Amino acid sequence: MQKYLVRRALFALGTLVGVSIVIFVVLRVLPGDPLVAILGVEGHSRMTPADRVRIMADLGLSAPLPVQYARWISDISAGQLGKSFFRGDTVAELIAHRGPISAEIGILALVISWVVGLPVGILSAFKPNSIPDGLARALSVFFIAVPNFWMGMLIVLGLLFWFGYKAPILVVQVWQDPWQNFQIVIGPALVLGLAQGAYIARMSRSCLLEVIGEDFVRTARAKGLRERFVVMRHALPNAMLPVITISGVLLGFVLGGSVAVEQAFGVPGLGRALVTAVIERDIIVVQNLVLLYALIFVAVNVLVDLSYAWLDPRIRFG
Amino acid sequence: MADSTRSDRSQPPVTRRSFLRAAGVASGAAALGPAVLRRRAEAQETASPVRPDPAGKRGGTLRYGILNAPAHFDVHQSGTVSNLGPQSPMYDTLIRRNPKDGQTIIPDLAWKWDIAPDGKKYTFHLRKGVKFHDGADFTAEDVKATYERICRPPRGVVIPRTPLFATVGDIVVVDPHKIEFRMTESRPRPYMLGAFASGWNIIVRKKSLEDNGGNLRQVMNYPGTGPFKHVSRQDKEVWIQERNPGYWNKGLPMVDRLEIYNLPAFSPELGSAFLSGKVDYARIMDPVSHRKAKEMPGVTAVAFNQSVVQAFFMNIPKNKALADPRVRRAIHLAMDRPTLVDVVKDTAPMQVGGFVYPFHPMSTPRAELDKRLGYQKDIKPAVQEAKRLMKEAGYANGLKNLDFVVRDLATFRLWAVAIQAMLKEHLNIETNLRVVQTSVWFEEALAGNFDLAISAIVSSLMDPSELFSAWYGKDGPSNYSRWTNPAFHDLAAQIERELDDTRRTAMVRKAEDMLENDPPLIPVSYEQIADAWYNKVHGQNPTTFFGIYDVVRWDNVWLS
Numbered sequence: 067m068q069k070y071l072v073r074r075a076l077f078a079l080g081t082l083v084g085v086s087i088v089i090f091v092v093l094r095v096l097p098g099d100p101l102v103a104i105l106g107v108e109g110h111s112r113m114t115p116a117d118r119v120r121i122m123a124d125l126g127l128s129a130p131l132p133v134q135y136a137r138w139i140s141d142i143s144a145g146q147l148g149k150s151f152f153r154g155d156t157v158a159e160l161i162a163h164r165g166p167i168s169a170e171i172g173i174l175a176l177v178i179s180w181v182v183g184l185p186v187g188i189l190s191a192f193k194p195n196s197i198p199d200g201l202a203r204a205l206s207v208f209f210i211a212v213p214n215f216w217m218g219m220l221i222v223l224g225l226l227f228w229f230g231y232k233a234p235i236l237v238v239q240v241w242q243d244p245w246q247n248f249q250i251v252i253g254p255a256l257v258l259g260l261a262q263g264a265y266i267a268r269m270s271r272s273c274l275l276e277v278i279g280e281d282f283v284r285t286a287r288a289k290g291l292r293e294r295f296v297v298m299r300h301a302l303p304n305a306m307l308p309v310i311t312i313s314g315v316l317l318g319f320v321l322g323g324s325v326a327v328e329q330a331f332g333v334p335g336l337g338r339a340l341v342t343a344v345i346e347r348d349i350i351v352v353q354n355l356v357l358l359y360a361l362i363f364v365a366v367n368v369l370v371d372l373s374y375a376w377l378d379p380r381i382r383f384g
Numbered sequence: 385m386a387d388s389t390r391s392d393r394s395q396p397p398v399t400r401r402s403f404l405r406a407a408g409v410a411s412g413a414a415a416l417g418p419a420v421l422r423r424r425a426e427a428q429e430t431a432s433p434v435r436p437d438p439a440g441k442r443g444g445t446l447r448y449g450i451l452n453a454p455a456h457f458d459v460h461q462s463g464t465v466s467n468l469g470p471q472s473p474m475y476d477t478l479i480r481r482n483p484k485d486g487q488t489i490i491p492d493l494a495w496k497w498d499i500a501p502d503g504k505k506y507t508f509h510l511r512k513g514v515k516f517h518d519g520a521d522f523t524a525e526d527v528k529a530t531y532e533r534i535c536r537p538p539r540g541v542v543i544p545r546t547p548l549f550a551t552v553g554d555i556v557v558v559d560p561h562k563i564e565f566r567m568t569e570s571r572p573r574p575y576m577l578g579a580f581a582s583g584w585n586i587i588v589r590k591k592s593l594e595d596n597g598g599n600l601r602q603v604m605n606y607p608g609t610g611p612f613k614h615v616s617r618q619d620k621e622v623w624i625q626e627r628n629p630g631y632w633n634k635g636l637p638m639v640d641r642l643e644i645y646n647l648p649a650f651s652p653e654l655g656s657a658f659l660s661g662k663v664d665y666a667r668i669m670d671p672v673s674h675r676k677a678k679e680m681p682g683v684t685a686v687a688f689n690q691s692v693v694q695a696f697f698m699n700i701p702k703n704k705a706l707a708d709p710r711v712r713r714a715i716h717l718a719m720d721r722p723t724l725v726d727v728v729k730d731t732a733p734m735q736v737g738g739f740v741y742p743f744h745p746m747s748t749p750r751a752e753l754d755k756r757l758g759y760q761k762d763i764k765p766a767v768q769e770a771k772r773l774m775k776e777a778g779y780a781n782g783l784k785n786l787d788f789v790v791r792d793l794a795t796f797r798l799w800a801v802a803i804q805a806m807l808k809e810h811l812n813i814e815t816n817l818r819v820v821q822t823s824v825w826f827e828e829a830l831a832g833n834f835d836l837a838i839s840a841i842v843s844s845l846m847d848p849s850e851l852f853s854a855w856y857g858k859d860g861p862s863n864y865s866r867w868t869n870p871a872f873h874d875l876a877a878q879i880e881r882e883l884d885d886t887r888r889t890a891m892v893r894k895a896e897d898m899l900e901n902d903p904p905l906i907p908v909s910y911e912q913i914a915d916a917w918y919n920k921v922h923g924q925n926p927t928t929f930f931g932i933y934d935v936v937r938w939d940n941v942w943l944s
Contacts, residue, residue: 097820097823097824097827097828098821098823098824098827099823099824099826099827100823102822102823102826102827103455103822103823104455104456104601105455105461105463105542106455106461106462106463106464106544107463107822107826107840107841107842108463108544108842108844108861108862109461109462109463109542109543109544110542110826111826111830111861111862112542112543112544112546112547112861113542114542116539117539117540117541117542120539120540121540124540150619152454152455152456152601153454153455153456153457153602153604153619155619160619163618219652222652222656223652223656226656226659226660230659230660230661231660232656232657232659232660232662234662235621235645235647235653235657235662236618236621236622236645237618237621332652332653332656334620334621339620342453342620345821345822346455347823
């Protein structure tokens, strides 16, 4: 187990190093001048070459790329995430302020996806080709097919034009005002959660259909066990492994999707901060946020791997 | 304000009696003079014309929605409302535009100004007893430091308004409350006064500049003298300010607190925040929300002119065909402007215009412009003429494979497709669209990596001389077509120096004609700003304003 953990940690570290190099290089290779955002269109067009040299040096962008990369990694190792190019706000402050909202959305979306997806999958699997199964499958395809941001915009517009309602426009943390906070996170969480729930429903349906045809399920039924017990105790745990695996992958979709969904809902989370930073070419903010997202994704997938042993005693690490 | 004039009275001969009387008066004046003169000077200092509305109610919080995510905090270095929107209520300027009409120039920190008859000296008389938010006294040294920086920025500091003050030579502090700007060359008074009254040219403390090496980009809260004081700011969310109780203009501001929310221009976010009542005043709304706001009871929604032209550039040095003025004029005529305005009507409000702001008194009047080729609703005569010009230039079969660089914003994406179709249909010009991010667009435009390009460009003043220099000037920063026309540049230089308005207007019209025949860019349309507010907000009606950069202080606004 220990050996397995060390190996997974090393893989995770390698992945993060890879991500850091890719994002670092991409941000510097892509065309686009961050000074346009800093100085504005007018200021940029009036900037002299001497001004450019001075400003780029101030921003730390005139050093050779390996030096810039080494500085960044050394800052991260020291727990310093650097400052935005523009206003001098620290990335750590940004994450501390907006991170909880995005985390809430992600967790809530995951919960919704399981709470909705799993029962629907079970229902479909145990009553295949019935009307509820058909409806569940149609809805699953609908939520998978419809882009998250579009669904988000429809909800925002619907609430606004029919009820004159809009969620709070500022960050309100859950410990400050739970009700206001709930209004901010519930929309994006629902949109993301239903989309992921559709995947989980389809996956759990197909896994369960496979499992309920197995001998041990037939044996359980033959023993005279109640159907609920057969499902919950025998069939479901054996069908869960692929569902849990896909949940880890889906978290990546939730993280990625949150960028567009936060934008559509106007939620001031990290995803939205990332979009703004990309538009502004705020390199320090972008590279740190992307690395944070990668870190979360890798960590969740390690946890998913570890959960296999708990769910299926047949699996042994080593 | 009265300009200073020299009196030239003949002097009587000096007699013994007159000498003794003069000596007596002089010695008395020497003893009592300073006190008397001080009292006289104090008595002369006039109050600001911006007064509290007698019917107005004090107090309350104004929730204002505007783009409020500045890339930095240095207002002088900025060119975006992201700075001016949230920061201007904390600062004053030397002189300002009256918030009642957005046009008339009135005193601000300078209660009076004199202009030498030859236009080569501007003297500003500054208010006494004005304090910065940190308690320091405001003096002429602060004005000098501010304007030295604007006129001659230190290295690494880029101020878009610097060219407006290109003819400012020495800035001389006469006394702590009097300052002179000595010009190397005179400029039209409306131009210079407009420059001094620009909302960008806020007065900052000399010490703030000294303490920060002349660069305020990362200094969030440098003290101003304005009606509101900084309370707190959450990046890209809200900037909260409170009433400055020691504001020099007694009785103002009327509201106790400003909450300035970051709600991007033309965004559904801004529209929905306003329509749901989360903000009291919304600036730069999208047309759809604005139309909805107009239908709402208890809401006022207006549109007004903005200092932005949506321009189409043609790379003259790169493309031989585009170097021919006939080809550029043909492209100019092939644009169906009323349709282009219509294409984006749900994205941003626009209006048709020529080469000078269509609402400027010196530009060709609207009625006349509407009859001109290229601006008419019926495009057939213009297209006929365009085809004739293409044939005459040797391009009757059109042009192929032109690289058309499009700035990645909704309006430009829509226009690009429409323009592509118009050019193909009318002139057989084939273009390849290349949509790029804003920062890439400017990189490409500056490097000359395009044949055709579309973007918006702005000006600091409405005055034609500013446009002739920035947009069409030989080395103008927004002259992305790299256009030159010696005759035009000579005329523009004359217009810049001409002090007589009538003669200047005639010259501007002549310049417009030159631009029509040899277009440096093609004005696709001129932007408008759509604001809306709940009727509980009083004291602000921007209908007659020019843009969003001059009247931005909220000192006279009150809530019922």
